[in-house]
Amino acid sequence: xxxxxxxxxxxxxxxxxxxxxxxxxxxxxxxxxxxxxxxxxxxxxxxxxxxxxxxxxxxxxxxxxxxxxxxxxxxxxxxxxxxxxxxxxxxxxxxxxxxxxxxxxxxxxxxxxxxxxxxxxxxxxxxxxxxxxxxxxxxxxxxxxxxxxxxxxxxxxxxxxxxxxxxxxxxxxxxxxxxxxxxxxxxxxxxxxxxxxxxxxxxxxxxxxxxxxxxxxxxxxxxxxxxxxxxxxxxxxxxxx
Numbered sequence: 001x002x003x004x005x006x007x008x009x010x011x012x013x014x015x016x017x018x019x020x021x022x023x024x025x026x027x028x029x030x031x032x033x034x035x036x037x038x039x040x041x042x043x044x045x046x047x048x049x050x051x052x053x054x055x056x057x058x059x060x061x062x063x064x065x066x067x068x069x070x071x072x073x074x075x076x077x078x079x080x081x082x083x084x085x086x087x088x089x090x091x092x093x094x095x096x097x098x099x100x101x102x103x104x105x106x107x108x109x110x111x112x113x114x115x116x117x118x119x120x121x122x123x124x125x126x127x128x129x130x131x132x133x134x135x136x137x138x139x140x141x142x143x144x145x146x147x148x149x150x151x152x153x154x155x156x157x158x159x160x161x162x163x164x165x166x167x168x169x170x171x172x173x174x175x176x177x178x179x180x181x182x183x184x185x186x187x188x189x190x191x192x193x194x195x196x197x198x199x200x201x202x203x204x205x206x207x208x209x210x211x212x213x214x215x216x217x218x219x220x221x222x223x224x225x226x227x228x229x230x231x232x233x234x235x236x237x238x239x240x241x
Contacts, residue, residue: 001191002152004048006118008130008142012202016178020193034197040207043123050152051115084129096137156188157181183225
């Protein structure tokens with residue numbers, strides 16, 4: 001499994017994903033779950049994936065092939081689509097087709113495969129937008145009231161986001177929030193694991209403005225985790241019945 005989270009804020013977008021893939025207790029591996037498609041200054045698109053690797057990797061491969069196709073159009077290439085809504089539609093349609101094809105192949109074994117994606121980005125002259133794309137190809141969008149989206153093992157990291165994240169949250173506080181959200185998930189679910197990929201896309205930059213790989217044993221992440229643990233314990237002891 002995995003955990004990915006994306007925040008849509010007034011100042012920009014913050015994205016975080018883990019890299020663990022679990023196909024059984026004896027088959028745990030590391031795969032990147034965050035991918036970028038950029039034409040700096042013109043458009044930036046970030047995609048995070050959760051679920052079946054066969055579905056997500058095939059979907060991304062087809063998106064890349066469509067971009068390279070000499071006959072690519074605004075209806076087939078996410079780098080030519082005029083809006084982020086069209087980008088989400090192209091990705092959703094591609095994901096749905098891939099999932100159906102793989103499901104058909106696995107049907108004889110009474111198995112299935114599925115994946116979901118978070119798509120974030122901005123085109124020059126357009127607004128920043130953040131979408132969660134379901135395996136069926138339909139999607140929802142982050143809003144003023146719900147400025148974050150999650151996929152994968154999201155339940156452990158949701159409470160802190162519900163309490164602290166607003167559209168007015170700063171990018172620095174947002175990074176802290178997603179990292180603490182991930183820390184809670186790492187502590188509660190073995191199917192989520194290091195290293196982590198963190199990125200920031202500042203408003204109107206139309207490019208990735210910060211990208212960081214956080215490895216196991218990273219000192220700053222460990223210090224943040226320890227400080228959060230102490231804060232929770234102190235707060236707990238101070239609450240009176």
